[in-house]
Amino acid sequence: MNKSWAIVNKLLPFSCVDGPGNRFVIFLQGCNFKCLNCHNPYTISLCTECGNCVKSCPHKALSFINYKVIWQTSVCQQCDTCINTCVHHSTPMTYKYSVDDLLITIRKYLPFLNGITLSGGEATMQLPFVEKLFSTIKQTNDLKHLTCFIDSNGYLAKTGWQKVENIMDGAMIDLKAWDNDVHKSLTGRDNLRVKETIKYLAKINKLYEVRFLIIPEHTDLQDNAENIAKFLIDLNPNIRIRINAFHNHGVRGIAKKWSSANKKQIEIFAEQLKQNGLKHFTLPTVYL
Template identity: 30%
Template sequence: MIGKIHSFESFGTVDGPGIRFVIFMQGCKFRCLYCHNPDTFDLGAASFMLSPEQVFGKMEKFKVFYKKGGVTISGGEPLLQPTFIKEFFKLCKAERIHTAIDTGGGCLTDEVKAALTYTDMVLLDVKCIDPDIHKSLTGQPLQPTLDFAEYLSEQGISVWIRYVLVPGITDRDDLIEKHADYVSSLKNVEKVEILPFHKLALSKYEKLGIEYALKDTEPPTAERIENAKNIYKNRGIKVN
């Protein structure tokens, strides 16, 4: 089993609890307008082709740092390669290393379910709760992500929900309120992370020759970020 991998980060601090070894997988079927990793879209453009054992070897020399953190598989969309994840996470669990997946939750195959049996936490992007806006924002339907979220809830897998606050698209109070109501219906959400929109990846789009649809959109104000946080807090949901 070979994984198609874009890159690694040895000391991640924003991809789950503690210090994390982060693996960015190649390939994604989402086309989020604000994606900061457009260079991961093409499954055939991997920087590395490695086995689970080879990736574990890269991490192993640093594993003392991950005893109070763990490993996170991100992307791209990591669940396009579920069998690699399962085999790699087996190695991690044998060493009692905490495992997490950062995903848009767009697929729930038997192979994905098998990978989730070795997964301690999921960082789940529920990008917008309105189906039409979700489709225009991501290029993908909303329902598979909701099905995925509800499966995690049924299985009792810990979840952090991520919500990117994009002015003019996802920062409307009614959308945030509906999103918060949905999150509060799930049984396993530890917290919500509000991620303010930014344009740090603009140079990547220019290099790849991809139009950046949100180039004229400004980041949300501190007031709008605080407003969003309060909507979740008012429903008893912990927010970053």
């Protein structure tokens, strides 16, 4: 089933960190993980239309009509009061985009783009839309040169990846912890399907990059560099690795008290992976 519209949190016309080249990134609303360290917790849930945030808006950009929250973009001052009020990890500030409307926007930037990336939230939560968008791009003469990538937490089952593998050029997958229990405590979900995704996408040559986020004293990646390297080298010794450093700016709840990762901690992890045979690394350029 193809779906021709999606709930979109944000569009980013240019990005050079979400796949190869210059990319138009579409952040879809909704995620199946609840990461304690999420930097965009308002992207986790779809709005329930409870209306509780409406009165919080100091600029009267929100109204509640026929049990629906209406957001007036022209009045909104982007103060974020509404998302800080919402206890459902959501936001009233989303857009409903059809494939056709999205393609009109993408065409405005076309001369500067190498491809598009669907991110989130978790992009694969709206898989029928992903199928429709990617297949339309691949069948449209002035767009088919654009590569189509997904940035994902890897929780999609193999049968889901099989629906998009022929219209997707590659995926970036996060491995948030090595041990299943650590992964569950950080994200609320197990990592068995994430590891299966990494294995499957590597096998069909669609795994563009594996991503790690180092959170001092909370991720176990640092203690499992040898296991991680062996797992990945068996799949593809040339796999790209991106290592990100946790920073506690913008997170909510318990993770606010967690220490940020520093340059030395990131470099030690990269060196451990390197000594165990991995070769291609992207490290942070800025530490907060």
